[in-house]
Amino acid sequence: MRRVEADSGNVDVKRLVVKIGTSSLMNDTGELAIKRIRSICADITAVAAEGIDVALVTSGAIGLGRKRLRMQNRPRTIPEKQAAAAVGQSELVQVYDRVFAEFGIVVGQVLVTRDDMKARGRYLNLINTFRKLFEFGVIPIVNENDTVAVEELRFENNDVLSALVACAIDADLLVLLTDIDGFYTADPHTDQNATRYSVVDELTLDILEQATGPASSYGTGGFRTKLEAARICMSSGLEMVIAGADTENVISGVLSGWEIGTRFVPKRHHLTGRKRWFAFNLPIQGKVVVDDGAKEAVKYNGKSLLPSGITSVSGEFSHGDLVSICGLDGIEFARGLVNYSSREVDLIKGSNSADIQEILGYKDYDVVIHRDNLVCLA
Ligand code: GLU
Numbered sequence: 001m002r003r004v005e006a007d008s009g010n011v012d013v014k015r016l017v018v019k020i021g022t023s024s025l026m027n028d029t030g031e032l033a034i035k036r037i038r039s040i041c042a043d044i045t046a047v048a049a050e051g052i053d054v055a056l057v058t059s060g061a062i063g064l065g066r067k068r069l070r071m072q073n074r075p076r077t078i079p080e081k082q083a084a085a086a087v088g089q090s091e092l093v094q095v096y097d098r099v100f101a102e103f104g105i106v107v108g109q110v111l112v113t114r115d116d117m118k119a120r121g122r123y124l125n126l127i128n129t130f131r132k133l134f135e136f137g138v139i140p141i142v143n144e145n146d147t148v149a150v151e152e153l154r155f156e157n158n159d160v161l162s163a164l165v166a167c168a169i170d171a172d173l174l175v176l177l178t179d180i181d182g183f184y185t186a187d188p189h190t191d192q193n194a195t196r197y198s199v200v201d202e203l204t205l206d207i208l209e210q211a212t213g214p215a216s217s218y219g220t221g222g223f224r225t226k227l228e229a230a231r232i233c234m235s236s237g238l239e240m241v242i243a244g245a246d247t248e249n250v251i252s253g254v255l256s257g258w259e260i261g262t263r264f265v266p267k268r269h270h271l272t273g274r275k276r277w278f279a280f281n282l283p284i285q286g287k288v289v290v291d292d293g294a295k296e297a298v299k300y301n302g303k304s305l306l307p308s309g310i311t312s313v314s315g316e317f318s319h320g321d322l323v324s325i326c327g328l329d330g331i332e333f334a335r336g337l338v339n340y341s342s343r344e345v346d347l348i349k350g351s352n353s354a355d356i357q358e359i360l361g362y363k364d365y366d367v368v369i370h371r372d373n374l375v376c377l378a
Contacts, residue, residue: 013255015134015171018044019057019162023179024245026060030067036245038099040177043251044139045103052255053134055110055169057142057162058096064088085146096141108138111145114155117164117281130169156225163229167236167276174233174240175254176226181244182262183223185210201265203231203378230264232280234378237270239263267378279335279375282322286315286342287332288349288368295327298334299376304367305336307356310349317342325369336374339365 020040027033048054062081065088066074075081093109100107110129116122133140142165144155155161159176166174186194200207211223226242233240243250243261253260271279290298294309305325317323318341325334338345345368348356357363 013052013172015053015055015169015173016047016251016255017055017057017162017166017169017171017174018251019158019174019176020059020245021158021176021178022059022063024177025058026063026067030063032064032095034095034099037095038102039248040245040251041096041099041105042103043249045100045105046249047251047255048105048137048139053169053171055130055140055142055165055171056096056107057158057165058092059143059158060092061085061089061143061146064091082147089143089146092143093141096139100139106136106138107141108133110140110142112142112161112165113145113149114281116145117168117277118283120277123168123277123281127168156228159225159229160232163232163240164280166238166240167232167271167280168273170273172238173254174229174238175251176229176240176242177245177250178226178242179245181247181260183210183226183242197262198259199263199265200230203227203234203264231378234264234266235271235279235375236276237266237268239266271375275375278322278337278373279377284324284335285317285321286313287324287326288313288345289326289328289330291328295333298325298374302371304371305369305374306353306366307345307348307351307368308353310345310368313342313346313349315342323369325374332377334374334376336369338369340368 018040025033025037044054044056062075062084065084065086068087068091069084071080071084075084089111093107096107110126112126116126130140142161144158144161155164162174162176180188182196182198183200184194184196188194208227211227230240241254241261241263243254247253247260250260288305288310289312290305290309291311294305297303297309298305311328315323317338319339320337322335323338324332325336326332340348344360348359351359353366356366
């Protein structure tokens with residue numbers, strides 16, 4: 001077992017998710033970067049040989065399909081993207097199958113949609129499948145099931161998908177491999193003064209503002225979605241590293257604590273599987289804004305959310321839905337499953353719990369969101 005040395009603690013890595021983006025798999029003309037792919041697969045093989053479970057999340061289906069179908073431009077319509085993904089995905093998995101076979105490793109294809117992650121039963125099944133694949137020594141090759149994913153319900157891209165997979169399978173570390181060797185204060189392609197962060201321990205507004213859009217013609221991510229992935233990982237208690245796909249032995253290097261890429265330090269507590277599942281896989285149905293006292297109580301003192309601290313409600317939600325909890329600045333700092341509908345919360349906001357009975361004519365709960373159903377975000 002190897003150790004990751006981060007500034008604020010050590011992580012024992014027993015399970016790892018590696019994500020490779022389209023811009024690292026393909027060069028700008030759309031050819032597969034096979035040398036780079038082989039070197040990443042060799043590195044993964046070396047890590048797996050140490051007894052570490054590794055899952056690989058890979059993009060590239062749409063890009064490869066586009067090339068194969070000779071589409072001049074990035075596919076725009078949903079059927080175009082889905083057709084390109086159908087063609088590209090089979091090529092993609094064949095490439096990994098072939099390259100890993102050179103190293104004596106068997107791979108398995110896992111395609112998921114947001115719907116699969118949202119349905120608790122399917123989510124748990126998926127976790128069992130990963131567990132079995134690891135027992136067999138197989139490297140799961142994961143992508144979004146682009147041919148059936150409905151546009152509004154997509155993961156957005158594989159940065160977020162890889163963070164959700166890492167959380168689901170209880171990985172200790174997510175490594176995002178990209179065409180820039182870390183997260184910079186500005187785009188290093190265009191700004192000579194840009195400097196790389198080696199460690200990020202808090203996602204401040206400044207940092208979020210430094211994230212820029214996609215860089216290459218075949219890639220889709222950019223740093224905004226990488227920071228979204230970081231938020232999921234840090235909130236859940238697992239470490240994330242952004243590193244360059246071209247750095248030699250990059251994954252082994254990260255595991256050996258070399259100073260490579262940018263490390264995102266997790267919050268100290270580790271969220272339970274159930275909290276990770278609802279906080280990041282269920283759709284957010286509405287929002288409540290709370291005053292500073294309630295924010296303090298929820299964020300720092302481990303309290304449930306009471307009606308008294310709520311100042312406004314938006315969206316339409318029912319009992320059991322996932323709702324964002326925002327401070328007076330409008331920024332979300334927590335989310336949780338509500339005990340009351342939006343209509344009810346609107347009526348009881350600002351009131352004492354003791355008055356709920358009088359206001360609603362019934363009182364099923366004292367709190368709007370119980371601590372057991374609430375997650376504070378990084
Ligand atoms: N699932 C998409 C593909 O394989 C990629 C999404 C992304 O670029 O992250 O083409």
